Amino acid sequence: MSTQQGTSPAAVTATTEGQFEPKIIAFCCNWCSYAGADLAGVSRLQMPTNFLVLRAMCSARVDPEFVLRAFAKGADGVLVLGCHPADCHYIGGNYRTRRRIALLKMLLEQYGLDPDRLHLEWVSASEGVKFQSTIKDFTEKIREMGPNPLKEAEEESARVQGEPHH
């Protein structure tokens, strides 16, 4: 799809030496948001290239495990994009998503992560511009937040555990 052109996994990693480039995973539902992303692409709307799109059949298919795993693997931010309320292809998938994301944010906070690293947005198939602004705003927000603290914590924990044994 067009928005993905030039956004290879390698391109999502840090580009400029020393400058923090956020890595963002964007889960898009097949019926609305993925089409919205496509529209943004064919409309040639400019946006940062820090994100990777993963298509799911419904935002409710985005298992909390996927989100946790994305963070554990080093994503600095995770976007979940679905159909507007009352527009879900599966009637009420997005309502489940909404509850799950709210609960997941509570959980992330308990894990010490900023809950704003996870963001849910409704983007319809006709909202290419909204897709663009969502990506722009979220990338900026994550850039301000800085890197995902899990990456550093992993290195630190390896160091602390490595204390010599008697």
Added chain:
Amino acid sequence: MALLDIDEKILGVAAIADIAFWPIAVDTKLKDVEAMPDKSITLTLYNGAIRNSENEHVAKLLRQKSALVVAFGSCACFGGIPGLANVTNKKDLQDYVYNKTFTSVNPQGTIPQPKWDGPEGELTLPVMYDTVLTLEDVIDVDYFMPGCPPTTDQINGFLDVVTKHLTEGAALPPKGAVIASQKTLCDECGRTKEVTTIDKIVMPYEIKIDPKKCMLEQGIICLGPATRAGCGAKCLEGNQPCRGCFGPTAEVLDQGGSMLSALASIFKTADNETQLSEDEILELMTQIKDPLGTFYAFTMPKSIIKRKVKEKKAVTQ
């Protein structure tokens, strides 16, 4: 201790096996184990999480000396309840225990040191780790027997398998097998389930629990849907909700994520759903007071995000 729960069957164990090392029941010293040839212990049931250098040393020693190592109980398998210490760290824990409790009087700020040079020579203590680890994090594990504690059925069943292997040469389960069921606890639970949605969460003491009806249906958080079966739903028979000690099911990595998903999904959607704001949804979900402590009561060190981290920059609202 769980092993002693098998009652007179313990005599059968004594008939087929010499006990090499069992600190709670027999008086063997670690140096006796160190003197044994490698792989000379047939079976080690290792219980407890890895919390300090001594735990790690004993685990590695027993691995070296044993043919089979079983992670015995939820602490060895997933970190267990002590694993919830991963919401804090060694420094904060020690600071709290030695300086900050109401009854602490410690003007010199003395805390345990791993080494001390005294007139008697150098004295040592195990080094406490920052993070609670599972047994699998430090050694190769052959089998996993979850449960807090493992049930007598699991223990007897497994001991029978090992006995048959030793006496008749019967095959052992494949390496990495979990000595429990492949299904979720709901499969073993005898309670009936009729409706699929709830509108509020209650604490068990707030209602008179119907002993025949699904706990979740009554609004009580029960980890059944996200927990591996194999215990026979004993807690539920006792009118207590499942707290998840058997850990995640075979197909799932993260028990907490799995329960979070299930619980969020059974909250009723209202007629005015489209009018509800994100804040209202958040309010609905804050009925669950402590998601981490509830969903990961036994499995935090084994979860996808294994311990609490700290954001470098201040949270910008």
